[in-house]
Amino acid sequence: MPTEFAINALNYKALAAVLLIGVVPLLFVGMAVYFLGQDRISQLAALGATSLAVIIGLLGIWQLSVIRLTADATTLTVGGGAYAVSVPVAHIDRTSARRRLPGSDDSPLTLRTNGIGMPGLSLGWFRTGKGKAFAAVTDPAKVVILPTTAGYMLLVSPEDPDAFLAAIKRL
Incomplete structure (x- = not known):
C-alpha cells in the first residue's frame, strides 16, 4: 500500500508567482487592447489575451496541486x-x-x-x-x-x- 507524504506545493508564494508572472500581465494586456482599440480585431485580441490568462492560471494551479x-x-x-x-x-x-x-x-x-x-x-x-x-x-x-x-x-x-x-x- 503506497504511503503519501504531503509536500504543500499549493502555497501562497507559488500561487502569487503564478498570478503575478503568468496571469496579471496578460489581463492587463487584454484590458489595454480592449479599451484602446475600438474595432472587432482588438476585441478578439482582448478575448484571446484574457482566455490565455485563464488557461495559464488553471494550468499553474493544476501543476501545483498534483505534486506528490x-x-x-x-x-x-x-x-x-x-x-x-x-x-x-x-x-x-x-x-x-x-x-x-x-x-x-x-x-x-x-x-x-x-x-x-x-x-x-x-x-x-x-x-x-x-x-x-x-x-x-x-x-x-x-x-x-x-x-x-x-x-x-x-x-x-x-x-x-x-x-x-x-x-x-x-x-
Whole structure:
C-alpha cells in the first residue's frame, strides 16, 4: 500500500508567482487592447489575451496541486504533472539519506536545467554543487537529501521531514 507524504506545493508564494508572472500581465494586456482599440480585431485580441490568462492560471494551479511524494515497497515517486520521477527504492542510498540543516550549503540548487523555479516551488531537474538533482522543494527549511545510485540525488521537502526519513529508512 503506497504511503503519501504531503509536500504543500499549493502555497501562497507559488500561487502569487503564478498570478503575478503568468496571469496579471496578460489581463492587463487584454484590458489595454480592449479599451484602446475600438474595432472587432482588438476585441478578439482582448478575448484571446484574457482566455490565455485563464488557461495559464488553471494550468499553474493544476501543476501545483498534483505534486506528490509517494513511497511503496519498491518505488519512490516524486513530483507530478509535467515533472515527475520514479526511483526504485533499491537505487536510494538510505543510509546516506539526511535532512539538510537550515542555512547550510549542503547541495543547494544552482542551475535549473528542466523544471519550474519560482518563489515557493523548485520542481524538476537542477544542478547542485555535487551534480544532478531532481527537486520537489517548497520549503528550504524542510529539505531531505536522498542520494541515489542512478547518478543523481533527490531533494524533497515533505511537511514532516523526520517522519519521511524514518519511513524511507524502513523500506
